[in-house]
Amino acid sequence: xxxxxxxxxxxxxxxxxxxxxxxxxxxxxxxxxxxxxxxxxxxxxxxxxxxxxxxxxxxxxxxxxxxxxxxxxxxxxxxxxxxxxxxxxxxxxxxxxxxxxxxxxxxxxxxxxxxxxxxxxxxxxx
Numbered sequence: 480x481x482x483x484x485x486x487x488x489x490x491x492x493x494x495x496x497x498x499x500x501x502x503x504x505x506x507x508x509x510x511x512x513x514x515x516x517x518x519x520x521x522x523x524x525x526x527x528x529x530x531x532x533x534x535x536x537x538x539x540x541x542x543x544x545x546x547x548x549x550x551x552x553x554x555x556x557x558x559x560x561x562x563x564x565x566x567x568x569x570x571x572x573x574x575x576x577x578x579x580x581x582x583x584x585x586x587x588x589x590x591x592x593x594x595x596x597x598x599x600x601x602x603x604x605x
Contacts, residue, residue, distance in 0.1 A: 509534055 505523050509516045509530040514537065518530025559571025 511538065514538070 502521055504519055504521065505526040507518045507523070507526040507530045509518065509527075511534050514534070516530045516533040516537065518526045518528070518533060520526035520529050559567040559569065559574065561567035561570050
């Protein structure tokens with residue numbers, strides 16, 4: 480009644496019809512300060528969104544830490560204080576300018592000049 484090819488076709492159709500492939504699940508770890516949040520989703524972007532939503536829900540009621548405005552110039556960092564954010568930034572900039580004024584000016588390297596020598600005198604120029 481059934482030959483071997485029809486049985487194989489039936490098995491393949493049965494597997495495709497009733498046994499769905501397992502979808503991929505992506506996991507993402509998000510760190511905010513000392514807190515870690517895990518997100519999962521069918522795509523990387525969905526996992527990122529899930530982790531971000533978990534972080535937002537957990538951190539929603541925590542107060543925002545206050546820190547004074549900072550200004551970084553080169554390797555130096557300056558912190559300004561003031562009643563408003565703009566005044567604090569201004570004070571940090573003034574501290575940076577004052578520090579840069581007092582910094583010694585680095586010496587310039589000695590100036591090197593090159594002279595052009597005609598090609599027939601190259602052996603005597605050295």
